[in-house]
Amino acid sequence: MTDGPLIVQSDKTLLLEVDHARARDCRRVIAAFAELERSPEHVHTYRLTPLGLWNARAAGHDAEQVIDALLTFSRYPVPHSLLVDLADTMGRYGRLRLAQHPTHGLVLVSTDRAVFEEVLRAKRIAPLLGARIDDDSVVVHTSERGNLKQALLKLGWPVEDLAGYVDGEAHPIALAENGWHLRDYQRQAVDSVWAGGSGVVVLPCGAGKTLVGVATMARVQATTLVLVTNTVSARQWKEELLRRTTLTADEIGEYSGATKEIRPVTIATYQVMTTRRKGVYSHLELFEARDWGLVIYDEVHLLPAPIFRMTADLQARRRIGLTATLIREDGREGDVFSLIGPKRFDAPWKDIEAQGYIAPAECTEVRVSLTDSERFAYGTAEPEDRYRLAADCDSKARVVEQLVRLNAAEPTLVIGQYIDQLDDLAEQLNAPLIKGETPVKERERLFAAFRTGEISLLVVSKVANFSVDLPEASVAIQVSGTFGSRQEEAQRLGRLLRPKADQRTARFYSVVARDTVDADFAQHRQRFLAEQGYSYSIVDADSLTC
């Protein structure tokens, strides 16, 4: 037994005691191959996953280093089976490689003939391959590079893509660092992506992911396609590019429902890219419209399935994915790994917070007791209707009003899922409402007014979950959510995390109906926040005082 800070569990979780003298060293080493799952106050939990281990292999770490790290820092003996499993998993990466052959073009090469034969015989792989060159290599149809990577990952043999990237059409882009500078972690993130060619950067909301994308563009110096979640976000990207780079407005195009501009830097929304007319994706030609040197995927955890398919054809282009969380509610983390690239950079929220780049936050669950009539309605409702009944009950409205009064001096967002509920709340609170049908211009006007302090209370639907920059928002009141979605909770909290001018702590309230499924889902979501290390408390609505 040693006095290490790490306890390795047989279920492949790693428990790191944060107050231990060697915790910092240990964290630096294990972060390369283990996914941080929870970071509450005393013991942080990391998990060893195949994707995490393959990410480590992609970054140049081998199984021996990983095992050595575990044995060095582990307080107790590490189970042999775990080490064997770990070495086996890591050994799977890189036995197959995609490379450029001088005469045959794109080829799949193997260092393990048995594995090679196994994958060649797989039904899903065979159609993607061309003629066999020799015992260890086979031609790959260029158009199937992405599909092959996806299929091989599903077979458990992730391929190392060494086939390189096309440079794309050169276009000068430089950072205009007038009065600001890239933060160290942002520079490290850019370096990691550049070294790896493509991959994903994970940074908390408010930590400046957009700037990482912008700096990557300046490094690549080529025409760039930026894919974002919605039009408001597209406009914010454009503003950011104009402010932070030497690009002019003429060089930046918007490709959305309203405008279809194709410029050296084009910002398109997922929505327009996935629009189908007569069963056909009518805007696919955008990917071929220019010889793009870089494709940026903002909020990569939300990437819709059709974009994945389109991305499969873009494997020769440099790609960077930006996100605050790699958790995908649809479980397609593997597709992100194989099609966008491995995770190249990750920084825990609390680390960035400790550096003062994002605001600290307090999370409070406010429990509301239903009235007798609401209780009766809830109890007699069909199971599928119960969440809706509990989530938008009238009792919540009174509590929201109380919370708004309690934080009257703070810029406050009221966030919800159900439009009827938000309509009522907006009316009751006499506050403007932004929802899906609000025109983009009107949204921009309201957001701008909120930023300037002209409006201090805004009711928003889930359209404001992502990519909306509201740096001054310091209180968020969540009245209903998408069931137990953890990434939604993280994104909503993310709206508050921009550092405040006066360094004040942000407050995130979640109003839930006691003894209902709403409380169960809320517990699931709140647990996620507590696991990230945010202080978290539960109070009764009755105990709130103005």
Place this chain on the structure above:
Amino acid sequence: MAPHADTPRTLTQMLRDWDDKALARLLMSRPDLAVPAPTDYSQIASRSTTRHSVSQSLDLLTAFELWVAQRACALGRPFEQSDSGVFDADSFAEAIAANPGRSDTGRVPNPPDPPDIVNALDRLLGLGLLWGDASSLRPVRAMASSLTTADPETIPDPHAPRFDDAPHQPGDLVDKVAAGSAFELVRRIDVLVEHCDHQPATLVKSGELASRETRTFGALLDLPAPVAGVHLKIARAAGLLGAMPGSDLKLIPTRGFDEWQSLTLAAQWQLLAAAWLDQHERPASAWLKRLTLQGIASIGDFVVLTPEQLHTWVSWQRPRRVPATARLTASILDQAAWVGVTGLGALASFGAALVAATSEITAVSPSASEPSCLAGLLPPRVDHVLVQADLTAIAPGPLDGEAARDLGSLADVESRGGATVYRFSAASLQRAYRLGWRVPDIVSTLERRSRTPLPQPLLYLVHDLKRLPSPNEAFRADQSVSAGHFVHSGPLRAPHSEPEPSMPAEITFAAAQRLVQAIRHTEADAPEESSARPQTSNRIDSPLDTLREAVETGEVVWFGYVDTRGASGERLVLAKSVGEGRLQARDSRTDEALTVPLRRITSAHIIRRTT
């Protein structure tokens, strides 16, 4: 080479003349001769010459010894004995050494040294497969018929295979990794048996675990179902699980489990590992497990051998018994790794100690024989947890019994290993409340157990329990008794069961010595045999023993019988073999071949040759 100076005339006499040590060694090597306890030498001799017993003894021979045995039975060239099968050890060794035939590889090998051959003969003699002395050895008759002559032209190496270029692992690393697996084994068995406390394991009529149950245990332990099944067998073999009173097909924890839980982790592991090692489970039988591990140990400290190398080693040691492929060896190595006997493919120091001491282990043996180096590697027990804001409590080591019960009542286990992660939830707290825990009890228990301040959400959830209806009055009857204690008092336990015997008749050296003393005592009490032997034996042996002796000595035997019509008769014959319920012989006068069912033979006397 022979254990005595005078040439014995019979196998029985040779055994009688052996010293205690040689005799005890024979009984240890061939436990079928010792069970049930023999009363005299003739019984041992009689048992030792049956085909079954001889065949079992041949299974103990190395490839080289087996080859020598084949030559001794004149099953292969170049050595031919006299008609009576008697041969001289030295002449035999020289003849074989001079003309050894071809090697395994087909090339003419270096001839085996005569001393190697003499050593092999010595071993055959020690096992009772040859009898006589160095100048007049003869094989027991059943040996020739039990041997095969697959390829008499090949000659095995007289020495066990060596693997000088096999890689080594650092000893401390091997011990560390093996200790990790050892700890896991203890933890998993604990979880499994605890599970059976709530939900008894169901067996099918054959006594095997139902396949559905195996899958359940696989899911419980996060292991493949067959591996989980082996865990359950280990728990049974170690006496931790036993049949539920009134139902032989349900397994519940025994009282031995409660005792086991109070042992140190190292002692807990030692019991489990010994149970695994001695467990006779098809196809990985106990002898093969032990031999495989001895193979690793014999090559050197912390050496890693591949399954194929080990299979080669084991195949040389026991060519007649070892399966043809290395699959079973690989499976044993795999089990040894998760049991914690090996780490990184090498035998751990405490694993080696276990293999060496295993024949001495018969029951629970706490700290006295606990491998101290293992104890130093395993996590110490703790009595506290770290409660966190995300409603988890981390026990940074295995919890002691009382703390584990407290936490187990109040929270659900989320992750196990060196540490245990508990998760509190409204549901887990409500469950405890319904079982009789009161809010002040919960708060005070958590405060006592936690090294960190209790987070507000947890306290909120605990105090929120007050809104629930009061639990059953029965649980409130005795407020002075701790609720946790109340819930856990007096669980149903299976009767204390001894660890299941794996090898039906395994004889320790001490037991063999006791047997020898008993036989010597009985013989000493019997009237002394006259040194001037009568022409016919006047000892009253069973006809079967007499016939077997006659087979061995090649002397003429008289026997009386009853034929199919009920008429009695008698014959003088040269007995050839006794087995499968029949005597095969030749009439001493007409040389006519006879086969007589043993059940028809009423008496038998050997007609001794006069000297």
